Amino acid sequence: xxxxxxxxxxxxxxxxxxxxxxxxxxxxxxxxxxxxxxxxxxxxxxxxxxxxxxxxxxxxxxxxxxxxxxxxxxxxxxxxxxxxxxxxxxxxxxxxxxxxxxxxxxxxxxxxxxxxxxxxxxxxxxxxxxxxxxxxxxxxxxxxxxxxxxxxxxxxxxxxxxxxxxxxxxxxxxxxxxxxxxxxxxxxxxxxxxxxxxxxxxxxxxxxxxxxxxxxxxx
Amino acid sequence: xxxxxxxxxxxxxxxxxxxxxxxxxxxxxxxxxxxxxxxxxxxxxxxxxxxxxxxxxxxxxxxxxxxxxxxxxxxxxxxxxxxxxxxxxxxxxxxxxxxxxxxxxxxxxxxxxxxxxxxxxxxxxxxxxxxxxxxxxxxxxxxxxxxxxxxxxxxxxxxxxxxxxxxxxxxxxxxxxxxxxxxxxxxxxxxxxxxxxxxxxxxxxxxxxxxxxxxxxxx
DNA sequence: ATATTTCTGTTGTATTTACAACAAAAAGAG
DNA sequence: CTCTTTTTGTTGTAAATACAACAGAAATAT
Numbered sequence: 001x002x003x004x005x006x007x008x009x010x011x012x013x014x015x016x017x018x019x020x021x022x023x024x025x026x027x028x029x030x031x032x033x034x035x036x037x038x039x040x041x042x043x044x045x046x047x048x049x050x051x052x053x054x055x056x057x058x059x060x061x062x063x064x065x066x067x068x069x070x071x072x073x074x075x076x077x078x079x080x081x082x083x084x085x086x087x088x089x090x091x092x093x094x095x096x097x098x099x100x101x102x103x104x105x106x107x108x109x110x111x112x113x114x115x116x117x118x119x120x121x122x123x124x125x126x127x128x129x130x131x132x133x134x135x136x137x138x139x140x141x142x143x144x145x146x147x148x149x150x151x152x153x154x155x156x157x158x159x160x161x162x163x164x165x166x167x168x169x170x171x172x173x174x175x176x177x178x179x180x181x182x183x184x185x186x187x188x189x190x191x192x193x194x195x196x197x198x199x200x201x202x203x204x205x206x207x208x209x210x211x212x213x214x215x216x217x218x219x
Numbered sequence: 220x221x222x223x224x225x226x227x228x229x230x231x232x233x234x235x236x237x238x239x240x241x242x243x244x245x246x247x248x249x250x251x252x253x254x255x256x257x258x259x260x261x262x263x264x265x266x267x268x269x270x271x272x273x274x275x276x277x278x279x280x281x282x283x284x285x286x287x288x289x290x291x292x293x294x295x296x297x298x299x300x301x302x303x304x305x306x307x308x309x310x311x312x313x314x315x316x317x318x319x320x321x322x323x324x325x326x327x328x329x330x331x332x333x334x335x336x337x338x339x340x341x342x343x344x345x346x347x348x349x350x351x352x353x354x355x356x357x358x359x360x361x362x363x364x365x366x367x368x369x370x371x372x373x374x375x376x377x378x379x380x381x382x383x384x385x386x387x388x389x390x391x392x393x394x395x396x397x398x399x400x401x402x403x404x405x406x407x408x409x410x411x412x413x414x415x416x417x418x419x420x421x422x423x424x425x426x427x428x429x430x431x432x433x434x435x436x437x438x
Numbered sequence: 439a440t441a442t443t444t445c446t447g448t449t450g451t452a453t454t455t456a457c458a459a460c461a462a463a464a465a466g467a468g
Numbered sequence: 469c470t471c472t473t474t475t476t477g478t479t480g481t482a483a484a485t486a487c488a489a490c491a492g493a494a495a496t497a498t
Contacts, residue, residue: 374483
């Protein structure tokens with residue numbers, strides 16, 4: 001695990017915590033890690049998990065496939081980001097979605113039970129980690145809310161505008177690249193890929209935007 | 220605020236904390252409360268808030284209206300539940316949605332900054348509240364995820380089935396009532412009300428379910 | 439009790455979407 | 469480089485949805 005200290009110290013979970021203390025906590029957290037090949041599942045809908053996951057390298061999609069094979073991509077996880085934390089606290093429910101590696105990945109697993117059950121006043125950085133987790137959860141919440149706003153739009157065009165203008169805002173630029181190919185973007189916005197491609201072309205013809213592969217410019 | 224102790228002690232935020240300690244904390248939290256008439260806004264999209272909100276009585280909808288007047292209801296808040304907590308922690312962003320009273324309501328406001336900035340090991344119940352907040356946030360997250368799953372469905376019928384069967388699961392019964400009228404349910408599922416009414420009628424004719432006002436039975 | 443307002447279901451039409459099929463372009467494998 | 473696979477854009481058609489208008493039922497106000 002020590003070879004991943006660089007990435008760990010840059011995570012939201014360990015923000016503001018010294019290398020030394022991070023190392024100390026890896027024991028408290030029963031830290032383990034595991035490699036996943038592209039396409040492998042870290043967890044699946046219906047399972048119960050008791051560890052939070054931190055992506056050390058690679059890329060992971062949180063998604064959910066329904067009975068008819070329609071895929072819905074909830075979010076993309078990048079190296080250094082956390083996932084599964086909403087299910088890993090005691091007394092939780094079955095996981096509602098899949099986590100799948102979209103490239104070869106390494107995932108760390110941390111068990112928070114000790115942090116939560118043992119009096120956390122014991123050491124200051126236990127409280128710090130819990131506070132970090134709290135703040136990370138509020139970020140997750142706001143991201144989910146933002147995605148809800150995108151896919152609550154009634155038409156494909158409105159969904160695209162909602163998503164793309166939000167991306168422009170995040171990147172503080174009218175030109176940006178997105179982490180999805182066309183099929184993935186369609187799965188993210190819950191629309192049909194070909195219809196979406198068609199709508200993008202129309203919007204380009206109308207002079208609303210230009211794009212080349214994953215690079216978009218709003219006009 | 221003391222007249223609301225009964226409801227406060229039953230909130231997730233103060234779960235497991237004695238009456239005495241709750242009273243003590245109301246000071247730390249700079250607790251205030253305010254009455255809202257039906258239709259009044261507790262906060263609006265774009266505002267910045269620094270207090271979490273706890274509904275002491277009444278009913279609140281978290282929702283978001285777009286430029287064209289389409290409403291999207293994110294969630295219903297019942298007495299004893301919390302809202303706004305994802306925006307009330309330090310360094311947050313503008314609120315993404317409105318909170319509006321759907322009946323005359325009383326809302327308590329708590330400022331968490333002291334809890335978060337002053338070393339929380341100072342008193343054990345500070346840590347307890349933060350842990351409660353953490354758990355509440357994971358619940359919120361799972362609820363948002365569940366709603367995402369509902370509205371990611373491609374057709375009105377699938378959305379209805381997804382939502383109604385989840386309600387049946389939550390109530391552990393095929394018969395249950397929902398907290399929305401038809402327009403509100405349509406706004407919650409991001410579909411047109413009349414089209415949804417139509418679909419409900421079709422489903423009833425096909426023997427999938429029966430309903431009377433807000434009471435549904437899945438068959 | 440009566441009048442007014444809100445809620446719900448129904449219908450028809452125009453718009454939008456999903457779906458399928460296909461060709462060109464791009465990416466990847468051997 | 470050549471062949472294969474994947475990705476993307478395009479088109480036509482069937483299906484689903486939004487929208488508007490309206491009538492009856494239910495709730496609320498006077």
